[in-house]
Amino acid sequence: MDVRIDPLDERGLADLLDAAVAGADPAEVLPAAAGATWDDGLRARFLAFHRGRALAPDPVERTWVVRADGDAVGALRLEPGPDGDEVGIWLVRDARGRGLGAAAVRQLLGPGQLAGPVGAAGTPLVARTTTANRAALGLLRALGAVTAPGTDGAVTARFPSDDHG
Numbered sequence: 195m196d197v198r199i200d201p202l203d204e205r206g207l208a209d210l211l212d213a214a215v216a217g218a219d220p221a222e223v224l225p226a227a228a229g230a231t232w233d234d235g236l237r238a239r240f241l242a243f244h245r246g247r248a249l250a251p252d253p254v255e256r257t258w259v260v261r262a263d264g265d266a267v268g269a270l271r272l273e274p275g276p277d278g279d280e281v282g283i284w285l286v287r288d289a290r291g292r293g294l295g296a297a298a299v300r301q302l303l304g305p306g307q308l309a310g311p312v313g314a315a316g317t318p319l320v321a322r323t324t325t326a327n328r329a330a331l332g333l334l335r336a337l338g339a340v341t342a343p344g345t346d347g348a349v350t351a352r353f354p355s356d357d358h359g
Contacts, residue, residue: 196261
């Protein structure tokens with residue numbers, strides 16, 4: 195399977211919305227109430243969320259569309275934080291558990307992806323999840339991240355410093 199990450203643009207955002215509506219719950223892909231279902235309002239919020247965070251003139255994060263055989267299957271993001279640049283990923287249900295997340299993150303860590311205002315070379319790379327998210331923990335460990343438990347089931351993962359930049 196061909197997995198690639200493409201920097202988010204308006205075309206990619208439309209593909210990402212279609213993928214999210216078809217294969218993910220709203221709360222998995224944007225701040226939304228648990229149990230929310232896709233409607234016109236949530237679709238508009240999804241678009242506004244990404245336009246305001248990743249497509250703005252001064253973005254607060256960088257986002258890539260994760261594609262499998264050309265189809266959008268999720269998103270990968272990188273956002274500066276107090277203890278390093280935080281990586282996050284979501285995939286549609288049908289793409290989970292197939293190695294696509296690991297392939298996407300490996301591409302993010304590859305040459306040339308992290309150049310720019312977000313993702314500066316030498317900045318620590320972290321990820322956050324919960325003890326209940328076994329799939330995310332497995333992905334992070336497979337990529338060489340070291341996990342540390344926090345409070346209330348939170349887990350912070352740190353990637354080896356030579357992988358970022």
